Amino acid sequence: MSKPRRPKRAVDGILLLDKPPGITSNAALMEVRRLFQADKAGHTGSLDPMATGMLPICLGNATKLSGQLLASDKAYRATICLGARTDSGDADGTVVESASVPAHDAAQVIAMLDASCGPQTQIPPMVSALKHEGKRLYALAREGVEIARAPRDIVIHQLKLVDWQPMQWVIDVQCSKGTYIRVLAEDLAQKVGTLAHLTGLRRRWVTPFRGTQYALSQLQAIASDGGHVALDACLLPLSSALVQWPKVVVTGPQAAQLRAGQPIAVQDSAASEVGAAQREVAVLDGEGVAISLAVWRDDGLLWPKRWLSRDEKP
Template identity: 50%
Template sequence: MSKLRGRRIDGILLLDKPTGISSNAALQQAKRLFQAQKAGHTGSLDNLATGLLPICFGEATKLSGFLLAADKGYIADCRLGYNTDTGDAEGQIIQQRALPELLDAEKIQAIFAEFLGIQQQIPPMYSALKQQGQPLYKLARQGKTVARAPRTIEIIALTLLSFSGEQLQFHVHCSKGTYVRTLAEDIGERLGCGAYLTALRRVTVGDYREMYSFSQLESILQAQGMSGLDQCLLPLETALPHFAVLCVSPAEALRLTQGQRIAVETCYCAGTSVCLHREEGENRVFFGLGEIAVTEEGEYVVMPKRLLNEA
């Protein structure tokens, strides 16, 4: 088995992805910059989009699913009165319509209210979703349209930021799997004039907000070296801000790492996932996830669920 190249680093980088490159290209650039052995991103952004792209290094990749499932926040810019074949500015204009008369911010915000809540959304043809192993966007480029199953999403908040002529900007707080391009098109149809996305910026992923651009990271590297870059990484447990924390002794931690269960207090419900912290003097070290279970005898225990490799 070949040895992995690069540094063994564990942590989460909040990257400000630039426009014009894919999420995977941004991931590979960050991986090279940090000279990391292992890295993965948590939720793709379109080439057109910018903003928050969490990059998981090393053992943080074991927690990437929790970031994929987190709510997201976006600032979207739209052009009213037009539709494109892709739903964004990268496509060709296929329809033009006049804007409604007497359209104002109050009327737009009232229409926004109709989009709040849990709903079904049909993914766009120009997406990376696959059908029978073929990405939808490849089929779309061939002029083909296929049926797509609707997906359950939630629009938690939708706020108008600005409106002037054909230009509309809004902030949306939404669940995972929401296509903001489709939302923009749906808003345009509800307004009766059509719309397409001209810019999209992701500003939040769960509780994450602050982010580093590549230029900032390169400046830190030049001024402080690799140790300075490493200071930009967040601890792994920040991916799990709403999880209960269970502190265990070193002996109990060892038993868990060996696949054994340990007894716990009954303040947890069966099935609850907990962040496991090992006591080391006055410090606590995160070493993975556990799950609360109840034995046949009625005893509450924690089972190892997803542990970090600390070797």
């Protein structure tokens, strides 16, 4: 006889998980959801099983912000092994090609990294979660199927050499969404005339988060010692994901209008000018709690886009 399911909780917030190596992002997400007994959960951009580091987990109504966080810039520390390419681009794969490593020094690598920053295109790897006709590319790759992938626009904001060895580089990367560090490592190695794959990858931060990250083992201990009250203290509010957004504070009646799908007029001219320039704004109640995303339209009114609060009647 199967065990009865534990009841789900209405818990809203963002957890900065320090994903451990060796598990998928989805497996980490499911463990967090289980610990919090959250009714809804989602992450904001997968990390490969080998990778560690920041994986923002959105619980409850914070899942409504997942799309905004997916588009955020990210920072990584990558360890690149020179002289061999694997079928996955990292140490989890099988070496499929080897090459000699031309003599080079740290100064040459630094110059090459500086020249490799800026807008560019990148072809996603076959071993990825992208889909082709409804099927994940990594599943097709396991079947030996190779699919042509269209190049995607990315931006490499910064590349910094942290450590140099003749056969290994450690670099810090700041980049836009959609950047595959495995592919970047191969491309950088090609510029010095060799092959490469990742042997380590850690995501350091995801815009706008720089806060404390919690390991799964920490969360399990917190849950054991303090239960849900202690776990919930680890969560960031929804507004933490919106720190870079222009904000508008509304009254109770205005919030009710937005909740009903009706536009509102905002008298704060400064807020209106900022919002009109950026179109999308975060709407806060009188206590500073994020209750909605909204959009300025050409009629000068603020129109609701996505309601964030659980309150049916603001």
